[in-house]
Amino acid sequence: MEQKIMEPDNTAVRTALWRALHLEVDGKPPIIEDDLGLRLVAPDAGWRERPDMHPEFTKRLRASIVARARFIEDLIIDQSAHGIQQYVILGAGLDTFVQRRPDIASKLQVFEIDQPSTLAWKQKRLIDLGYNIPDYLHFVPVDFEATSWLEELLKSKFNANKAAVVVCTGVTLYLTREAIVSTLKQIASLATGSQLAMTFYLPLALMDEEDKPLQQIAEKGAREAGTPFVSFFAPHEVLALAKEAGFKEARVFSTKEMEQTYFKDRADQLLPASGEVFLLAAT
Numbered sequence: 001m002e003q004k005i006m007e008p009d010n011t012a013v014r015t016a017l018w019r020a021l022h023l024e025v026d027g028k029p030p031i032i033e034d035d036l037g038l039r040l041v042a043p044d045a046g047w048r049e050r051p052d053m054h055p056e057f058t059k060r061l062r063a064s065i066v067a068r069a070r071f072i073e074d075l076i077i078d079q080s081a082h083g084i085q086q087y088v089i090l091g092a093g094l095d096t097f098v099q100r101r102p103d104i105a106s107k108l109q110v111f112e113i114d115q116p117s118t119l120a121w122k123q124k125r126l127i128d129l130g131y132n133i134p135d136y137l138h139f140v141p142v143d144f145e146a147t148s149w150l151e152e153l154l155k156s157k158f159n160a161n162k163a164a165v166v167v168c169t170g171v172t173l174y175l176t177r178e179a180i181v182s183t184l185k186q187i188a189s190l191a192t193g194s195q196l197a198m199t200f201y202l203p204l205a206l207m208d209e210e211d212k213p214l215q216q217i218a219e220k221g222a223r224e225a226g227t228p229f230v231s232f233f234a235p236h237e238v239l240a241l242a243k244e245a246g247f248k249e250a251r252v253f254s255t256k257e258m259e260q261t262y263f264k265d266r267a268d269q270l271l272p273a274s275g276e277v278f279l280l281a282a283t
Contacts, residue, residue: 007121008041008093008094008118008121008122009118010225011170012093012094012118013041013094014052015037015093015094015170016037016038016040016093017037017041017047017053018053018058018061018062018065018066019032019034019038019065020035020037020038021055021062022063022065022066024048025055026059026062026270027266027268027270030066031063031066031069031262031270032066032069032070032073033100034066034069034096034100036096036099037094037096039129040094040096040122040125040126041094042125057214058214059270060210060211060214060272060273061214061273063263063270063271064255064272064273064275064276067258067262067263067272068169068170068199068276070262071197071253071258071261071278072169072197073097073101075165075195075197076104076108076165076167077101077104079165079195080107080108084163084164084165084193084195085107085108085162086108086111086158086159086163086164086165087105087108087109087110087164087165087167088111088113088158088165088166088167089111089112089113089167090113090149090166090168090183091113091114091170091171092112092114092118092122093114093118093170094122097110098110098134098136098137099126099131102134105134105136105137106136108136109136109138109157109158110136110137110138111138111140111153112137112138112139113140113149113153114141114142115141115143115144116141116142116143119141123139138156138157138158140152140153140156148186149183149186150186160190160191161191162191163190163191163192163193163195163283164190164191164194164195165195165197166190166194166195166196166197167196167197167198168183168197168198168199169198171198171199172198172199172200172201172231173201173230173231173232174228174229174230174231175231176230176231177231177241180231180241181241181245184196184241184242184244184245184247185245185246187245187283188245188246188247188281188283189283190283192283193282193283194282194283195280195281195282195283196247196279196281196282197278197279197280198278198279198281199276200231200232200238200276200277200278200279201229201231201232201233201275201276201277202232202233202274202275202276203232203234204216204232206234207273207274207275208273208274211273211274211275215275235254235277238252239251239252241279242279242281247281247283248282249281249282250281250282251280251281252277252280253279253280254278255273255274255276256274259271
């Protein structure tokens with residue numbers, strides 16, 4: 001039976017559109033230049049008038065999204081320079097690294113893991129836009145409710161004897177603690193020298209006051225859409241999860257640290273929201 005090709009979920013689309021909106025409404029220089037996601041989605045002409053695209057209302061969340069993307073890109077470039085040759089994107093969505101940075105991606109084996117329908121849709125859209133699927137890009141379709149993502153990854157051209165960088169952003173919010181620990185343990189079982197970058201979300205009480213109203217709106221919308229937010233963690237709890245999973249090294253990188261790295265001396269006062277932290281861990 002032919003695979004039914006569906007559009008990606010709303011979160012992936014919103015993230016792609018925010019990256020494109022960043023280039024249109026925020027100051028220079030851009031944190032990251034990525035409008036390919038907009039071309040993949042090809043929304044109707046009125047997409048900028050959507051409530052969740054309001055330039056000021058969503059400014060801090062948009063800043064968090066582009067900072068996250070830049071942070072991951074810098075990490076991959078650094079790890080590639082240090083000899084890692086495998087890059088795994090868990091929950092790849094509309095990631096565009098391979099298409100935007102072939103100078104780096106072509107030195108790697110890149111594995112994009114996501115739902116079968118999402119990957120089928122993305123592959124078709126890339127071809128429609130004239131992008132070839134290079135031999136170093138591997139789509140790994142996984143039904144997360146029925147199949148182990150690691151088992152499917154190992155069935156692909158992934159080399160379990162070589163270190164990898166594994167990235168997972170925007171996913172833990174929807175997973176139970178048990179599912180998160182299970183995923184972390186699987187990643188910690190990879191070859192020595194492998195690196196992990198994973199985002200976690202702070203409880204409302206630990207967020208800056210100016211970010212709380214939008215977070216409450218987002219939680220309400222997620223519940224109504226049938227994809228409720230499930231898991232929130234304080235930074236010390238994130239480190240405890242990494243230790244429980246067996247990682248030898250772990251640290252948490254906050255949006256406050258990102259401010260110093262990516263947002264210093266900007267004329268547009270663009271700053272990221274306070275609701276997200278990165279776990280950086282190594283096997």
